[in-house]
Amino acid sequence: MSLTSYFMEATYLIASILFVLALKGMSHPETARRGMFMAEGGMFMAIVGTLIGAHIITWGWILVGLTIGSIIGIWMALFVPMTSMPQRTALSHAFGALAAALVGVGEFIIHGAEMGVVTRGALGFEVMLGALTTTGSLIAAGKLHGTIPGKPIQFRGQNAINLVIFLVMTGSFVYFWMHPSVIAAFYTMLGVAFVFGVMLVIPIGSADMPVVMSLLNSYAGLAAAATGFVLGNNVLIIAGTLDGFSGLILSILMCKAMNRSITNVLFGGFGSVIAEASADAGGEMREISLDDAAMQLAFANRVIFVPGYGLATAQAQHAVRELGELLEARGVTVKYAIHPVAGRMPGHMNVLLAEANVPYSQLYEMEQINPEFPSTDVAVVIGANDVVNPDARDNPNSLIAGMPILEVDRAKSVIVLKRGQGRGFSGLENPLFFKQNTNMLYGDAKSTLSHLAQAVQHV
Amino acid sequence: MNPAVLIASVYVFALAAFLGYQVISRVPPLLHTPLMSATNAISGISLIGSLVLAGAGTSHVAHVLGFIAVTTATINVVGGFGITDRMLKMFGKRKDEGKKTAAAPSTGASK
Numbered sequence: 064m065s066l067t068s069y070f071m072e073a074t075y076l077i078a079s080i081l082f083v084l085a086l087k088g089m090s091h092p093e094t095a096r097r098g099m100f101m102a103e104g105g106m107f108m109a110i111v112g113t114l115i116g117a118h119i120i121t122w123g124w125i126l127v128g129l130t131i132g133s134i135i136g137i138w139m140a141l142f143v144p145m146t147s148m149p150q151r152t153a154l155s156h157a158f159g160a161l162a163a164a165l166v167g168v169g170e171f172i173i174h175g176a177e178m179g180v181v182t183r184g185a186l187g188f189e190v191m192l193g194a195l196t197t198t199g200s201l202i203a204a205g206k207l208h209g210t211i212p213g214k215p216i217q218f219r220g221q222n223a224i225n226l227v228i229f230l231v232m233t234g235s236f237v238y239f240w241m242h243p244s245v246i247a248a249f250y251t252m253l254g255v256a257f258v259f260g261v262m263l264v265i266p267i268g269s270a271d272m273p274v275v276m277s278l279l280n281s282y283a284g285l286a287a288a289a290t291g292f293v294l295g296n297n298v299l300i301i302a303g304t305l306d307g308f309s310g311l312i313l314s315i316l317m318c319k320a321m322n323r324s325i326t327n328v329l330f331g332g333f334g335s336v337i338a339e340a341s342a343d344a345g346g347e348m349r350e351i352s353l354d355d356a357a358m359q360l361a362f363a364n365r366v367i368f369v370p371g372y373g374l375a376t377a378q379a380q381h382a383v384r385e386l387g388e389l390l391e392a393r394g395v396t397v398k399y400a401i402h403p404v405a406g407r408m409p410g411h412m413n414v415l416l417a418e419a420n421v422p423y424s425q426l427y428e429m430e431q432i433n434p435e436f437p438s439t440d441v442a443v444v445i446g447a448n449d450v451v452n453p454d455a456r457d458n459p460n461s462l463i464a465g466m467p468i469l470e471v472d473r474a475k476s477v478i479v480l481k482r483g484q485g486r487g488f489s490g491l492e493n494p495l496f497f498k499q500n501t502n503m504l505y506g507d508a509k510s511t512l513s514h515l516a517q518a519v520q521h522v
Numbered sequence: 523m524n525p526a527v528l529i530a531s532v533y534v535f536a537l538a539a540f541l542g543y544q545v546i547s548r549v550p551p552l553l554h555t556p557l558m559s560a561t562n563a564i565s566g567i568s569l570i571g572s573l574v575l576a577g578a579g580t581s582h583v584a585h586v587l588g589f590i591a592v593t594t595a596t597i598n599v600v601g602g603f604g605i606t607d608r609m610l611k612m613f614g615k616r617k618d619e620g621k622k623t624a625a626a627p628s629t630g631a632s633k
Binding site: 078082083085086087089090091092095096099102103106109110113114117118119120121122124125127128129131132133135136137138139140141143145148151152155156158159161162163165166168169170172173181276277280283284286287288290291292294295296297298299300301302303304305306307308309310312313316401403408409410411413414417418420422423424426428 | 527528531534535538539541542543545546547548549550551552553554555556557558559560561562563564565566567568569570571572573574575576577578580581583584585586587588589590591592593594595596597598599600601602603604605606607608609610611612613614615
């Protein structure tokens with residue numbers, strides 16, 4: 064090995080250590096940023112090490128690629144609004160996975176003939192996962208952005224067709240593995256994997272996106288790890304595995320937070336079924352006037368805000384923070400209750416509220432805050448529905464039975480901010496809205512919240 | 523791949539998986555979005571594989587594939603780290619607490 068190769072390997076080792084330290088820093092908001100600086104440093108070193116040690120012959124393509132990539136990357140980093148974070152992340156998964164898949168195809172073209180059994184297996188795995196994650200993430204990004212309808216797209220025999228596609232994909236993988244000389248098998252696998260990614264995500268509704276995002280995150284990471292096996296490169300294995308496991312852990316957490324299995328999320332097509340199971344809750348929804356609502360809030364001791372995806376669509380994060388601050392100035396204790404699957408990706412609500420300068424000490428997780436609802440005067444639900452549906456707890460026949468919820472209905476009174484009278488995304492009736500102590504406030508969450516803030520000032 | 527290298531790689535994979543599980547299960551839900559964005563940027567390390575493909579490969583097809591891979595992986599790395607940092611900057615403490623620790627890292631915490 065030449066000296067430059069040793070240098071390159073050393074930068075990889077340091078990068079690996081820095082990546083792990085960076086994720087360790089993520090355990091607390093105060094150390095997280097420092098951790099990310101380490102990861103950035105590690106990445107930079109690994110890139111420099113590669114450019115010096117990898118016997119680069121042609122520089123043109125590399126420099127152009129790095130430049131274009133950096134310009135687009137910087138543009139994304141600076142200008143993508145926080146409300147678009149889910150689709151940005153999905154797009155990013157697509158880019159990462161595409162890079163892994165293309166590296167695999169390149170390896171196949173150059174070294175395909177001389178690969179051993181294990182390398183070939185890893186290569187197939189890399190290309191397959193990379194390809195399906197690319198198209199899957201693009202569809203997810205399209206759904207999150209609204210370019211593709213968020214409702215599940217389903218048709219008769221869908222699961223059967225998907226099964227056939229899956230079998231063709233894995234079949235050509237196995238065939239390629241056994242008979243490396245049959246180039247067609249490799250490209251069939253690649254093509255079918257692209258199709259499978261699309262088919263995998265179109266039947267999934269937007270409300271299940273937190274799980275899908277986490278899974279795609281995991282796949283993208285595992286594809287990178289497989290690249291590491293193909294190239295015999297440890298830093299790729301380590302970084303890819305860290306990403307893969309992070310995504311896996313998040314998917315499990317998200318599934319638990321909905322009391323559903325991963326198979327159910329992927330193949331259940333949740334959200335398309337109109338809920339026969341939920342009986343008409345009966346009674347009527349009571350509307351409350353802005354002034355009355357403001358009065359209730361202003362004279363409360365404890366108020367908990369419960370944000371949902373509606374907060375994101377209405378971009379109401381700043382408005383709720385203003386209202387919260389006005390209430391605090393009057394001596395009201397204000398907290399925010401965050402359900403793990405509120406929004407469209409893990410931690411979505413936390414990021415939005417942080418953007419609006421809500422201190423993180425006011426953001427509470429479900430387990431922490433649930434015992435506090437009975438002693439809360441007013442719980443304000445902002446564009447959340449299923450995560451506060453008491454049917455999940457009380458009605459064993461409900462479609463979402465067993466899903467852990469924020470027990471808003473136990474608060475002394477509840478104000479629900481909602482766009483209209485229609486049912487939520489899942490089509491489920493929500494008995495919370497019909498309860499004695501619940502009042503509805505219809506309209507756009509952002510303008511309702513700012514009007515509430517004005518009204519509170521005049522109390 | 524020779525067997526010794528393969529076995530070493532499997533060790534690395536298993537240990538990284540274990541370490542990843544330990545480290546990541548300590549990340550609070552508060553930071554799950556930045557976590558996803560950060561791990562995604564880190565897995566953009568496949569950039570180094572792309573660099574080799576684009577620069578050291580001999581065939582023309584490999585150069586083109588490598589070029590596309592370098593571009594998308596760079597978007598992932600630069601965009602991913604940039605946006606993670608932008609998110610983490612926003613996670614601030616209370617304004618009065620923020621002033622006490624007005625040292626360098628928390629500049630963005632209290633606007």
